[in-house]
Amino acid sequence: MTDAAASVALAPKPSIDELLDACEVSSMDGRHREGAEQAEEVLLRPGVTPTEQAYARHLLSLHRLRLGEHEASVKEGLLALEFLTGSGDLVRQSKLHCILALAFTETHLNETALRHAVSALDAARACDSPTLEFWALSRAGMVHEALGDPQYGLELGRQALALARTLDDPEARFAGLNNLGDACLTVARAQLAQGQSASLALQEALALVEESVQMAHEQAHSFWEMIARTNLVSILIELERYVEAREQAGLVKGLAQAQSSRYMELSNDAQLAEIVRAEGNLDEAVTMMEAQLADPDAEQNPALIIELHKSLFEMHKASGRFEQALAHHEQMDVRMLDMTIQTAGLQSQMLINTIEIEHAHHEAERSRIEAQMERIRAEELDHEAHTDPLTRLPNRRALDRELPPLMGDERAKPLCAAMIDLDHFKRVNDEYGHATGDQVLTAMSNLLRAVTRDTDLAVRVGGEEFLLIFAHTSLEQAELVCERLLASVRTYPWETIAPGLTCTVSAGVSQLKPFEVVSEWLARSDAALYEAKRAGRDRVSLAPA
Known part of the structure; x- marks a missing residue:
């Protein structure tokens, strides 16, 4: 290995950001084959993020479009657009919609192109970007022209140019004019x-x-100048200003050769032949066009070949050479049929790709929704398993899960537990029925909620027995809360549930001791509750410190 080769081999690979920057520069410089390779390298890099993937696919879509690879352009553009739509990046969305509008227009899928042009305009206006709005208006004008409405396309083009003249953007102004x-x-x-x-x-x-x-000439932009002068030749031919048209065509040929653009050279030769034809020199024009058809490079431009056969048919017919005219007409038909078949195949594949990408998106969205529903259902099942179905308070299972962590949290201390029991509840069930008893328990749960905070726990531990756990609460403070609870129970309008119904509760309160286990702590609250019952009920009893 030579020293130079070894140096190249040891050179560090460019980072993903560096590759993306280089890919964008390749786009601006017209090096689309190189730019496509750079974008594809980004997509193959390990660790590439979804955002970087979308950016690379966006640039790859543009490079493929400029290379005439419309199917690949649409596929990459739609994949990028799927991510960008979710990310809310309106700037890139607008740019991508413009690329897709152009790709679909050039393959005669004009209705689809129009949808992308409209989306490009909406995104541009939503992010308040006059530059993006210009490009979207330009694309929309081209689509309407392709749809057979050149007058509206013209109006959109005028709007685009008026906007471009307000921008400090030479590319937008040139594109608007041209x-x-x-x-x-x-x-x-x-x-x-x-x-x-x-x-x-x-x-x-x-x-x-x-x-x-x-x-274009002032900007020293040879590619722009070549495009603009080519259009100028066409206009001068229609105006019958053939000397000027020939002069401009000569300038285009020099630019095309300097740019090594064989495609533009062939188009330029066809224009020169059209000038000769327009001047009335049919035989010379026939010779020129026949020579162009014989050029192997002409196969790169099927539309040009069709135009050449059409012109040759018309000129041979005008000269009375009907056999040659018929031959060119037949060739024109064959070429048009081939081009139609190729276009139809390309359109079908592009639509299939679009459908497949949309289907994959819908499947991913469905999977996401199903996963979300499963998660919600699991949360609902967990909630039901830890909730008392009648009072909707946490149950004993919830207490077993939540109380130990609370006891271990020093920030929640002091902790107090109040065991609450409805007095003579069996009598309520016996005299008024279990349905009334259920209504009493439901009302009781609401009264418990009224005296607890978000940091506290109110639990139905079974039957008519409830447990309150107070965080950041001393024994004296817990006693005051329980006294308020007993007062609210005494004054509750129980007669609205059943005539003559009255209810009271008793409470036993204890404060958690250092290193005390759950069973011992709650047993002391139970003992205090028993003491309140023994002392006559409807009262609060405190466990000894």
Whole structure:
């Protein structure tokens, strides 16, 4: 291994953040193949977070779109969008919706594209970003044009450009000018096809695209300038200004060669042939277009091949060469059929991918809801197991779970336990019935809640017996609380439950001693309760300290 190779091998790998930054720079520089590789490397890195995955998929979706890989672009974009929608990142949501709108438009799934364009606009306005709103308006204009409504597309393009002129963003301004100029050209061609005057639309298109050419040149942005001058050639041909069109086409060819863009060179050659045809030199134009069809690189652009066969059909027919015209017409039909089949297949796969991703999302959401329901049900079962069904107070099982930790918490001390028992409750059941007895117990639980705090415990330990555990409470304070409880029981309107009904309770209170166990502590409260009963009931008795 050479020293240089060893140095490369030992060089530390870039971090995920560094890769993502480099991937974004690749996008801005137009190095989409390299950018796609960088994004894919991020996705393969161990420890990549969901946020980083979404960012990488967002960039990968853009790179795949620029490489013409629409199916892959949509798949990555939808996966990223699923996470971003949940995260609430409106900025990236808007950008992704714009990418998806363009991908679906270029594959003629215009209704789906429109939904993404509208979502992009909603997200942009929700996060109050004029720049994002510009891009969303631009995409919406393109979609409406593809849907066969060029006039509304034109109106959206004008709104987008007006917004771009308020921004300190050269890319947005250039795109606004160039896109609107292209939209005006589309309207003009539709008008000419219907035998109408297209002068106003062509003049507007010319002014816009000339401004975009000037801006691209001032920015020294060769790619922008190549795109803008290509549009300018098309407009000049429609205006029959062939000398200027030829001059501009020559500039485009030089830019395309400097950029090593064979795709743009082929498009430029086709424009030059169209200029020759428009000037009336049909034979020369035929020779040029035949040569372009013979170029193997032309296979990279099926739409261009169809346009060449169409033009050759028309020119051979106009020259009376019907056999050649028929041959080109047949080739045009074959190519259009192939392109339609390929587009239909791509559309189907894109829709299948969309459905699969949505199905996976719904399945994940269903699993989440089911898990949440299971958790809620488990909590309900746990609550039921530790709750008395009649009074809805905690039961003895809850006491066994909650009391030991409370006793071990020094911050909760002093602790006092009050054993509460309804006096002569058997007589209530015997004279008034068990249904009335249940109503008495329910009313009693409400009275207990009224004298306890969130830090206290009120428990039904069985039958007509209840237990109160007071935290941060001395024996004297616990006695006062129990006296208030006894007074509230005496004055309660028991006659509303049954005529002539009266109830009282007795209470035995003890304070927890150091190192005392639960059974001993509660036994002392029981003994104090027995003492209150023996002394005549309806009273509070304190266990000896």
